[in-house]
Amino acid sequence: MLRDELGPYFGEFGGRFVPESLIAALDELDTAYTTAKTDPMFQAELAQLHATYTGRPSIITEVPRFAEHAGGARVILKREDLNHTGSHKINNVLGQALLARRLGKTRLIAETGAGQHGVATATAAALFGMSCVVYMGEVDTERQALNVARMRLLGAEVVPVKTGSRTLKDAINDALRDWVANVADTHYLLGTVAGPHPFPVMVRDFHKIIGEEARRQVLDLTGRLPDAVTACVGGGSNAMGIFHAFLDDPDVALYGYEAAGEGHLTEKHAATITRGRPGVLHGARSYMLQDEDGQTIESHSISAGLDYPGVGPEHAWLNDIGRASYLPITDDEAMQALRLLSRTEGIIPAIESAHALAGTMKLGMELGPEAVILVNLSGRGDKDMETAGAYFELFDAEAAK
Amino acid sequence: MSRVETVIAARKAAGSGALVGYLPVGFPDLQTSIDAAVALVENGVDIIELGLPYSDPVMDGPVIQRATQAALADGFKLGHGFDAVAAISARVDAPILVMTYWNPVLQYGVDRFADDLLAAGGAGLITPDLVADEAAGWLAASDRTGLDRVFLAAPSSTDARLRQSVEKSRGFVYAVSTMGITGARADVDQAARALVARLRTAGSTSACVGVGISTGDQVREVLGYADGAIVGSALVSALADGGVQAVARAAAALAAGTVATGPASE
Numbered sequence: 001m002l003r004d005e006l007g008p009y010f011g012e013f014g015g016r017f018v019p020e021s022l023i024a025a026l027d028e029l030d031t032a033y034t035t036a037k038t039d040p041m042f043q044a045e046l047a048q049l050h051a052t053y054t055g056r057p058s059i060i061t062e063v064p065r066f067a068e069h070a071g072g073a074r075v076i077l078k079r080e081d082l083n084h085t086g087s088h089k090i091n092n093v094l095g096q097a098l099l100a101r102r103l104g105k106t107r108l109i110a111e112t113g114a115g116q117h118g119v120a121t122a123t124a125a126a127l128f129g130m131s132c133v134v135y136m137g138e139v140d141t142e143r144q145a146l147n148v149a150r151m152r153l154l155g156a157e158v159v160p161v162k163t164g165s166r167t168l169k170d171a172i173n174d175a176l177r178d179w180v181a182n183v184a185d186t187h188y189l190l191g192t193v194a195g196p197h198p199f200p201v202m203v204r205d206f207h208k209i210i211g212e213e214a215r216r217q218v219l220d221l222t223g224r225l226p227d228a229v230t231a232c233v234g235g236g237s238n239a240m241g242i243f244h245a246f247l248d249d250p251d252v253a254l255y256g257y258e259a260a261g262e263g264h265l266t267e268k269h270a271a272t273i274t275r276g277r278p279g280v281l282h283g284a285r286s287y288m289l290q291d292e293d294g295q296t297i298e299s300h301s302i303s304a305g306l307d308y309p310g311v312g313p314e315h316a317w318l319n320d321i322g323r324a325s326y327l328p329i330t331d332d333e334a335m336q337a338l339r340l341l342s343r344t345e346g347i348i349p350a351i352e353s354a355h356a357l358a359g360t361m362k363l364g365m366e367l368g369p370e371a372v373i374l375v376n377l378s379g380r381g382d383k384d385m386e387t388a389g390a391y392f393e394l395f396d397a398e399a400a401k
Numbered sequence: 402m403s404r405v406e407t408v409i410a411a412r413k414a415a416g417s418g419a420l421v422g423y424l425p426v427g428f429p430d431l432q433t434s435i436d437a438a439v440a441l442v443e444n445g446v447d448i449i450e451l452g453l454p455y456s457d458p459v460m461d462g463p464v465i466q467r468a469t470q471a472a473l474a475d476g477f478k479l480g481h482g483f484d485a486v487a488a489i490s491a492r493v494d495a496p497i498l499v500m501t502y503w504n505p506v507l508q509y510g511v512d513r514f515a516d517d518l519l520a521a522g523g524a525g526l527i528t529p530d531l532v533a534d535e536a537a538g539w540l541a542a543s544d545r546t547g548l549d550r551v552f553l554a555a556p557s558s559t560d561a562r563l564r565q566s567v568e569k570s571r572g573f574v575y576a577v578s579t580m581g582i583t584g585a586r587a588d589v590d591q592a593a594r595a596l597v598a599r600l601r602t603a604g605s606t607s608a609c610v611g612v613g614i615s616t617g618d619q620v621r622e623v624l625g626y627a628d629g630a631i632v633g634s635a636l637v638s639a640l641a642d643g644g645v646q647a648v649a650r651a652a653a654a655l656a657a658g659t660v661a662t663g664p665a666s667e
Binding site for chain 2: 015016017019020021023024025027061075090163164169170173175177180181182183279280281290292293294295296360
């Protein structure tokens, strides 16, 4: 069963490529997680938080007016955008924060790109009375200023990272450096299905509730499984979350849409599986964007949350065994889909999630009106109003000043 | 015994221990980095740790990050690393260990990297983000070529993991003095002394302490219980601030800490 993969390897991907200083912490986390997974107390605590704090189960919404632009296929959105804090990220954060508390850690650190994971982590830290430091590339603190303010309001310290490309990958480097130095009292709350084992497996497991709920909901609504499930892929947490429940349904096609930036054939993209090759980055072997010397190449995407030159090892494996397909979506395709969903359905998606919508429009044209497509709407677009406002020239000239 | 082990053993026999000096290739430029490495040896450094600049150096603090980032921005290529090893070993006898994050080796090809390093006159590799558990390819390539392989040991490592680091390492075991990244510290942790004692119990006869050491006095203190002291950021700072002359002075000051003041500790 494809759903039974437990790591540390997925085929030839995954592993633990980290300084020795971190191995003890990873072992401790692995042991704690393995215990918690089958501990009814832990599961009950998490379920309680899902129900009374996050707002789970999240609903599904069929979007017929949008679907007219997707070949007339039935398009159904899994509404992770309606979760508390505005995206799927909270699922993983609450799970890991509970684990951190069990381990007696009093300080949470996190990296963030778009800021959604940072906001979710700051939220959990506030809820559990822990201190919180969020590393965020300086470029991202500028384009996601609202989320920076949000994190600070929640009591977190936001550290703008000024090294390297000053984006998500450098924020992860600094978070790892912090963790090496403070591992005794600190949990590194990694926000995606990348990094060293056990993170890829653990983060996937905390998100797989997305697919489990959606599979049941789509069956209830349509009487059958969807023909395809789609999601955007940066590190790949929301995609793994919705894919996982369908991995062993061979008739359900899985599509991950990567950020192609200005085009996957240009040099300004974040299409890691489409254009990268296997290597080691941030503690795991997976696909990554790199030059011939193995130096990481800076990625580009209009969406901060997808602007990452790596991808989770389980996605690399699903790609190589042919179980999931990974396709590029440009900045402009995503932005057009963002506006289209806003205008046809009154739902403003995150730019990240808009990549999945743009991919779904193309897929719907291929599959035709008989098809049912389930889309993970992983986040809401409130945080992206600056970017969207500038992109579509929505600000009045005066107000822009 | 490997060349590195021979050097360390000789320094111990003389009542002290080895001084290992780190500098990155290509900073501030390729030729100056070669000259600076030569100057280290001419001023009392016993073993050179030559760093290959890498885009995502998670084990390095701000001083080394700045230097390696500048080298990359200036056009550092992996081939320059082999050029530098060859140029330095043509001028001085000290063994040269290349310190590199794992992905560049993986992309170059582990066997090809080992062959080219050996051909250039290198002594082996220090791999900060490769634990022995993940190192099957490198264990085989280093056995085939006889290159040294230095794995890390940390204060947080279990006894079983320390034994693994000792068993798999050749040349020396890199004892990480403190839970943290590279960079000067006023006090080299008590943790280092405890770690080296645990490494002895695990069977190590060649343990060098690194991270945080920046003065001759600290070198002397560390050599009181360890087989070598590794200095990086302090040398890189000197090179950045005052060029080859400054790094030569810094090396000489650190080497003062290797002058035997009493009988051999073992």
